[in-house]
Amino acid sequence: MTSLSTYPFYQLDVFTDKGYLGNPLAVIVALDPALPIPNDEQMQKIANWTNLSETTFLLPPTDPSKADYKVRIYTPVEELPFAGHPTIGTCRTFLEHTQGGVQQAKGKKIVQECGVGLVNLLVAEDGSIAFTAPPLSKTGPVEEEKVLVACKAMGIAREDVIDTQWVINGPHWFALQLKDVTTVLNASRIPNQESKKIKFGVVGLYSPQERQSADAAFCEIRAFPHSVNVDEDPVTGSFNAGVAQWLIGKGVAPAHYVASQGQAMGRRGRVVVHRDDSDLTLEVSKRPIWIGGESVICVRGTIQI
Amino acid sequence: MTSLSTYPFYQLDVFTDKGYLGNPLAVIVALDPALPIPNDEQMQKIANWTNLSETTFLLPPTDPSKADYKVRIYTPVEELPFAGHPTIGTCRTFLEHTQGGVQQAKGKKIVQECGVGLVNLLVAEDGSIAFTAPPLSKTGPVEEEKVLVACKAMGIAREDVIDTQWVINGPHWFALQLKDVTTVLNASRIPNQESKKIKFGVVGLYSPQERQSADAAFCEIRAFPHSVNVDEDPVTGSFNAGVAQWLIGKGVAPAHYVASQGQAMGRRGRVVVHRDDSDLTLEVSKRPIWIGGESVICVRGTIQI
Incomplete structure (x- = not known):
């Protein structure tokens, strides 16, 4: 022994x-x-x-x-x-x-x-x-075939997806922006044979009204790393990092925001996203984005x- | 706070x-x-x-x-x-x-x-x-509809199932005896919408030849409690208890045997089953069955x- x-x-x-x-x-x-x-x-x-x-x-x-x-x-x-x-x-x-x-x-x-x-x-x-946030090794739109597998696994319609992006920074994540937070929260987390080959997540933006309160989040995130046998990950730093680079980059998110994740699993995760604009000589797309949390x-x- | x-x-x-x-x-x-x-x-x-x-x-x-x-x-x-x-x-x-x-x-x-x-x-x-092993609150054959859902979730044919039995002793388990150990080990653990409503497991018997070695198990067990969001449970006392009552009761298993479980997940669980025959005045079906392990x-x- x-x-x-x-x-x-x-x-x-x-x-x-x-x-x-x-x-x-x-x-x-x-x-x-x-x-x-x-x-x-x-x-x-x-x-x-x-x-x-x-x-x-x-x-x-x-x-x-x-x-x-x-x-x-x-x-x-x-x-x-x-x-x-x-x-x-x-x-x-x-x-x-x-x-x-x-x-x-x-x-x-x-x-x-x-x-x-x-x-x-x-x-x-x-x-x-x-x-x-580490540099992204792959960006750009996601192949339609993969988007459809993810939609099927979540039980949502293809029309509910308003944008797609690869956000690989180590783990092979791709992100789908859904039309609203309700669609994000109602998505199913049940894998299928095909979705077991992918690792994906979704984001939906809260309405300007919903973002009023002091504690409010800018968006709701969910992550489904089915390829590693996890139906849903409660709160996901690497995915949030990729999403932040994508959303801030395309001008949809501000340089500082809080993402909420885990609600659908009874959790209450808070991810703080912050682009460091202190060095104004750096091109905006090159400025570091910090992903933080307690x-x-x-x-x-x-x-x- | x-x-x-x-x-x-x-x-x-x-x-x-x-x-x-x-x-x-x-x-x-x-x-x-x-x-x-x-x-x-x-x-x-x-x-x-x-x-x-x-x-x-x-x-x-x-x-x-x-x-x-x-x-x-x-x-x-x-x-x-x-x-x-x-x-x-x-x-x-x-x-x-x-x-x-x-x-x-x-x-x-x-x-x-x-x-x-x-x-x-x-x-x-x-x-x-x-x-x-606690008394079974439900026994008898499993409804065909449920058997088919389990077969689909495991990716096996209905003909691979040679017997079925409810074995509820708290958790709502049902058991399927599969034709052999290979079929048990190759079964998939991927849930689907329907299998998420059930909790089931399978058993296959090793051949008399395979049972020769000192360390050998009598049967291979796998348990899929999809209804509690677990794709597969590594080693399962309650399910083994129900299966022991069933298999010993129908004369398929001896009064003392070792079940193996967890192989398909890289584990090596050993469940020791033992019917206490010390009180010969007790009807065979009433004798206590002990489920043990280290x-x-x-x-x-x-x-x-």
């Missing part, structure tokens, strides 16, 4: 300031040089077992002069080069585990090493953490691997 | 002696009288968030002279009156948390209070825990509610 090692374990709720209303993330801390770093097979097996949309492994950076930590991100069925809520939740865990928590880190810049390279993170005054540590303990 | 309380938290792997090859279960311990017992809404919200097939709350028994503890069992979408792997995992947690672990409890009888009443548990010499505690810590 192989002997087991004990690692620090956290399960966080990301994109919410209240536990159990955001997107859960399991983080296994393997920073201690006295412990073996779990191998690829172990990481995948554990991520399949936690059954969360993502599980991450917090590791020492390859080059400590360039990054604060390295993360490996797994869905139940595959490793991802980048993902949003795991990035925020892993950074939060790094701060908690090594630097005394998020309160001590206000205003701090953190650099995360992951599959797409280095990702910049910023700890805001309210304790929320934001990352810069997070709550719900479970703290150890895991045996 | 409401203040939070901190409860002991365990995440176990049930029906396996090696971590990450069984069925995960989250257990929240609310035995401490100084802590408020979470309300129904909180319990359901947390079970939705853990995203496991079941999450349980370990509570003080209503009458300590009759039961050792009380458990409430939640899937991501509903409370269950009874379920198998949560029963074994919660009992294991009870022993670990209050009695110094399973090693100290060998040979011990435990009584669990749950939605179906009192359930007897036994701690075996090898540290595994078994419960008596379990491993993978995560230990606390949860904030």
